[in-house]
Amino acid sequence: MPLLILQLSETMSQETDNIYASPHQNLSDFRFDDQVAAVFPDMIKRSVPGYSHIIGCIGILAERYATNNSNIYDLGSSLGAATMSMRHRVTAPGVIMYAVDNSEAMLQRSADFLDTEDSPIPVKSICADIAELTIKNCSFAVLNFTLQFIPLDKRAETIQKIYDGMNPGGALILSEKLTMEDPALNNLLVDRHHDFKRANGYSDLEISQKRQAIERVLLPETAQAHIDRLTEAGFSTVSQWFQSFNFASFIAIK
Template sequence: MNGDFSFDTVQQFDDHIDLSIPTYSNLREAILRLSTSFVKTDSTVYDLGCSTGLLLSLLANQVPGSVRLVGIDVSINLLQQSSDLRIERHRMDLASERFRLTPTDLVFSIFTLQFLPVIARQSVVDKVYEALEPGGAFIVAEKTFIDDGLIQDLFTFGYYDMKLKNFTAEEVLDKQLALRRIMRPQTEPENLKLFTRFARIFPFWQYLHFKAWLCIK
């Protein structure tokens, strides 16, 4: 990884994420296993902040060919890193008023809300809720802040120790400086407040301060 990290220039993004987020492959596997319980033969599935579309590509191997798979991302660089013809790919800012969803049974938002303006996140989640069919699911993963300073430090430096197995100290610092300008994680209670309209909300994966929830309408 050379220079400042940027979604608009990073290459081999999927490999980079696998090395950057602890046990990311386990999270992806859990998402795929949960997804098959919500996808019907005529379902539409959205991935908000789909990056290269890998998650949808893997899901396509497990669901009927009639399922519509739609990936949305703001980075043309990431969208162009996949040529999977099974996936509709749309470039759009989720925080814009133009963002809309058609009726859907399943929506992913995997480490995406944290890159949106805080003031826009509730609107995005509300649009997801309103588009979901009854019994549909919103699967969300976010990096969180911990309310306890000691635990936050323990988790942060434990995470840095993990990253230093794959990146140099300079690369780790450069990325943190770059993300400081574009990423705004919130605490778990602040994230959960976004999902209060859902009938069921349950955490299904966590590593340090990275966490995922299953939200069912």
């Protein structure tokens, strides 16, 4: 499974993430622009514990839930790691994959990479706000660290749209950064996440500046908040299947 991330990192640009290595006098909000897209494989590998494992398992789960002549959605697809993982595993005939992101920079790099693959499964790239997207004939969908960037007041509607456009028996994978209900536990896991970043070569300045830039646009919630929202949308089975520090992934089945 880690081979997928290695392949993505080696095929895409080898640029190192040093966006926050120097002091920023006017620190702007984090955006998925050209600068981030260029270093994203390095950034995600060094910033999100368990990311490679989640990506590999997304492919395995997609293989289980994809049905003939249905649609699969990678919502917030970034550089296409989840799309690639699913494409490598899904064998159901007639499947169409949709890689959806609101960043043109991400989608362009993703398309350039996916176009080099020899696969019978077509991937259609869509630049759109996923909160406004119409989901239909869906057997499997992925929100991989995406919902956390959607405004809080649009999250329930976004999940409901996915549920409404999903076929019976379909599944959604939702991966998110979490905040813990217990403040002491929350502080512990946040601190250990920072240690994880230091172990991967980020300086205290980089960690501090990235946190300031992203905390205004990435609004984490508790695991229970996600479970409640998925249940309220109508999913009959909802379970957390993975966690590493304060990063987790859930499966919801219709």
